Amino acid sequence: MNEREKLNEIIRLSTELSTIKDIDILLERILFEARACVNADAGTIYSREGDLLHFSHAQNDTLQGKLPKGEKLIYKDFSIIIDKHSSVAGYVASTGEVLNIPDVYNLCSGCGYYFDVEFDKKSGYRTKSMLTVPLRYETDEVIGVIQVINAKDNDGNIIEFTEDDALFIKHFASTASIAMKNARMTRTLLLRMIHMAELRDPKETGAHVNRVAAYSVEIYERWANKRGLDRKEIDSNRDVLRMAAMLHDVGKVAISDTILKKPAKLTPEEYEVMKQHTTLGAELFTNTESRFDRIAAVIAVSHHENWDGTGYPKKPKGEDISIFGRIVAVADVYDALSCKRVYKEAWKEEDVIEEIKHLSGTKFDPEVVDAFFKSLTVIKAIAEKYPDKN
Numbered sequence: 001m002n003e004r005e006k007l008n009e010i011i012r013l014s015t016e017l018s019t020i021k022d023i024d025i026l027l028e029r030i031l032f033e034a035r036a037c038v039n040a041d042a043g044t045i046y047s048r049e050g051d052l053l054h055f056s057h058a059q060n061d062t063l064q065g066k067l068p069k070g071e072k073l074i075y076k077d078f079s080i081i082i083d084k085h086s087s088v089a090g091y092v093a094s095t096g097e098v099l100n101i102p103d104v105y106n107l108c109s110g111c112g113y114y115f116d117v118e119f120d121k122k123s124g125y126r127t128k129s130m131l132t133v134p135l136r137y138e139t140d141e142v143i144g145v146i147q148v149i150n151a152k153d154n155d156g157n158i159i160e161f162t163e164d165d166a167l168f169i170k171h172f173a174s175t176a177s178i179a180m181k182n183a184r185m186t187r188t189l190l191l192r193m194i195h196m197a198e199l200r201d202p203k204e205t206g207a208h209v210n211r212v213a214a215y216s217v218e219i220y221e222r223w224a225n226k227r228g229l230d231r232k233e234i235d236s237n238r239d240v241l242r243m244a245a246m247l248h249d250v251g252k253v254a255i256s257d258t259i260l261k262k263p264a265k266l267t268p269e270e271y272e273v274m275k276q277h278t279t280l281g282a283e284l285f286t287n288t289e290s291r292f293d294r295i296a297a298v299i300a301v302s303h304h305e306n307w308d309g310t311g312y313p314k315k316p317k318g319e320d321i322s323i324f325g326r327i328v329a330v331a332d333v334y335d336a337l338s339c340k341r342v343y344k345e346a347w348k349e350e351d352v353i354e355e356i357k358h359l360s361g362t363k364f365d366p367e368v369v370d371a372f373f374k375s376l377t378v379i380k381a382i383a384e385k386y387p388d389k390n
Helices: 003-017 023-038 088-095 118-123 163-200 206-227 231-247 250-254 268-274 277-283 291-302 323-338 349-359 366-374 376-385
Strands: 040-049 052-060 079-081 099-101 130-136 142-152
Touching: 003 023, 003 163, 023 040, 023 052, 023 142, 023 163, 023 231, 040 088, 052 088, 052 142, 079 088, 088 099, 088 130, 088 142, 099 163, 130 163, 142 163, 163 206, 163 231, 163 250, 206 231, 206 323, 206 366, 206 376, 231 291, 231 323, 250 277, 277 291, 291 323, 323 349, 323 366, 323 376, 349 366, 366 376
Parallel strands: none
Antiparallel strands: 040 052, 040 142, 052 079, 099 130, 130 142
């Protein structure tokens, strides 16, 4: 790209990133676009949490290419110290400098930072060139780090990142940081709403809703890819679904404590009152201002509907139920059965799986159940990312 083309690309990306509201979907997109702009084989993005950098998302074309079609790489969550004498990313977060390293196995003598070779050893990957750039707010506060790895030439050979690459990623990082700030504010507002529900219902925790929402996105992507949906439509729906699914049970704030906090099985009369959380939740979004409002209302009212028409509150059947409601239904039940509650112990994994299979075709859409099982490896990794607090 020439300078004008690069400027136009930054403007285009700035516009596109500003439309993404969910922070996890946004970070994934930021990393993808950063890699694409400098033809990087791999990359990682970290979010700052106090004095630590939290590993948020990673992408690796070489390792991804070794997996069967449709499968995703699984990465363990971890955090690193923000310090000049730690990792490359920790150094960049501490100093605010940009590091453009030709070969991480041959770092300069006395530079202070180091490259951890453990990932390469475990995966068989060879990290070589690395460009690491801080993500900053306009206040100059470092809020994260973006790291692109192994620049490639037109023949696929690993080369060094150029100074132009470093300048481009630096400008791109400024644009991305603004979008991150807005998405973080949105997530914070959602979690405040959920915390309000949590004060009423101890089961409705931030961890639970994050798991259900993240499971739902993975299931949806599998389902949509199988259906051959357009990639732009899939990405747009993932963004809205990730946020709207977090509010699937928000209507419980209007249910009496006597019922909501009862540490035993509800009576038939109490259960009828509990069912009202679906319509009450949908009513919060009746004055629809956005597509998010519409989908949040649909999920709230439909996530207890059953494929065979025996659910509640409206009893539609089959594909008359919103696909988003059908997906959240599976994700919610899987998480509820897998986790300990005041009224029950967590089920064994094999029993949960058997129950999901058993309910396919009656409570659940069989096609959604199929997408769920094909996503199960990723879903288990998500469960580790958002553990319940003891």
